[in-house]
Amino acid sequence: MSSTPPDLTPPDLGVSSDVERATTASVTGGGPLLDFEGHSTPYIDYQSIDVLLSLQHPRSQAPSEPTFYILGQVKELLFKLVYEEMVRIRGLLEQDRVPDAVWALRRSRRVLELLVGCWDVLGTLAPTEFNAFRDHLGKASGFQSYMYRMVEYVLGNKVAELARPHRNVPHVNDAVQEALHSPSVYDAALALLARRGADIPREHLQRDFSLPYEPSAHVERAWAEVYRAGDPTDPAFLLAEALMDVAEAACRWRAVHLLTVERVIGFKPGTGGTHGVAWLRRISEHRFFPELWAARGLL
Structure with a gap:
């Protein structure tokens, strides 16, 4: 472990209101959003999922x-x-x-x-x-x-x-x-x-x-x-x-x-x-x- 923790500050996601969410649902017909700008998704950015799932480094080939x-x-x-x-x-x-x-x-x-x-x-x-x-x-x-x-x-x-x-x-x-x-x-x-x-x-x-x-x-x-x-x-x-x-x-x-x-x-x-x-x-x-x-x- 390094002497100082790494800077993993997530990107700013902005905020959404109930009105904005209702507008989005009317546009999608109630289904999920499927298209996003950039090279990520809001969920990946919110939870730092790509970072989290990159932290598994088993030391052997044992399947367990x-x-x-x-x-x-x-x-x-x-x-x-x-x-x-x-x-x-x-x-x-x-x-x-x-x-x-x-x-x-x-x-x-x-x-x-x-x-x-x-x-x-x-x-x-x-x-x-x-x-x-x-x-x-x-x-x-x-x-x-x-x-x-x-x-x-x-x-x-x-x-x-x-x-x-x-x-x-x-x-x-x-x-x-x-x-x-x-x-x-x-x-x-x-x-x-x-x-x-x-x-x-x-x-x-x-x-x-x-x-x-x-x-x-x-x-x-x-x-x-x-x-x-x-x-x-x-x-x-x-x-x-x-x-x-x-x-x-x-x-x-x-x-x-x-x-x-x-x-x-x-x-x-x-x-x-x-x-x-x-x-x-x-x-x-x-x-x-x-x-x-x-x-x-x-x-």
């Missing part, structure tokens, strides 16, 4: 590698979407716009479900199919995904040392470090509870956000009170459940990842230096938004 390669790129796009949505949700919570945050969390859960579905496809690779191109990965591993690391950070799993793989890629490292040092969406939710009178310890509100989050019995009781006092129309109750939807979906992603790797490569070491399944099994035990899980035991 494109499945692995393209699904990996799909996951990266979805990680980017989840991260950007979580940053926006954090901002909504900071503005006390709880219904808007809940709505966006519901959509983010669906995106995470798509990510789980990626493993369902990759699980169709037989061990022999994966082995046909695995050596061509070298030391490349999904563990090195900086977009996934940023997703983990914005959800609150702050492990600073896991940013190290990106320290020599300036524009990537800057983004990863910003995610590491910024409040998580869970930090924003706790600050919102505190503004609404919940007993959230000061050290949970004013701290170094790059450090791992330490669960608190106070926070656990605060979430339990949300459930006891709330009802299905209460914004805090809806926020708690929407956060749990996202936390559960993220756990499902990890769990299906573990199962897929175990099915495809068994207990072989990973390409990126880990013990493979043993590493994934350990990290799959982590829970985002820990007191929301623990609060169930108080109800």
Whole structure:
């Protein structure tokens, strides 16, 4: 990867109004436009389709590698979407716009479900199919995904040392470090509870956000009170459940990842230096938004 991202600014497409679209439909008789000036189409230009579809470069002749390669790129796009949505949700919570945050969390859960579905496809690779191109990965591993690391950070799993793989890629490292040092969406939710009178310890509100989050019995009781006092129309109750939807979906992603790797490569070491399944099994035990899980035991 180069030290600076390439300039892929798409061409200006202009804008169209409902009136213009209705006029066009009357001209075409309701069918699609088939003729365009220039050397492209508006759809290619809007989605940068020609650029997107030029980025697939499998390293072997194995017919199964494109499945692995393209699904990996799909996951990266979805990680980017989840991260950007979580940053926006954090901002909504900071503005006390709880219904808007809940709505966006519901959509983010669906995106995470798509990510789980990626493993369902990759699980169709037989061990022999994966082995046909695995050596061509070298030391490349999904563990090195900086977009996934940023997703983990914005959800609150702050492990600073896991940013190290990106320290020599300036524009990537800057983004990863910003995610590491910024409040998580869970930090924003706790600050919102505190503004609404919940007993959230000061050290949970004013701290170094790059450090791992330490669960608190106070926070656990605060979430339990949300459930006891709330009802299905209460914004805090809806926020708690929407956060749990996202936390559960993220756990499902990890769990299906573990199962897929175990099915495809068994207990072989990973390409990126880990013990493979043993590493994934350990990290799959982590829970985002820990007191929301623990609060169930108080109800």
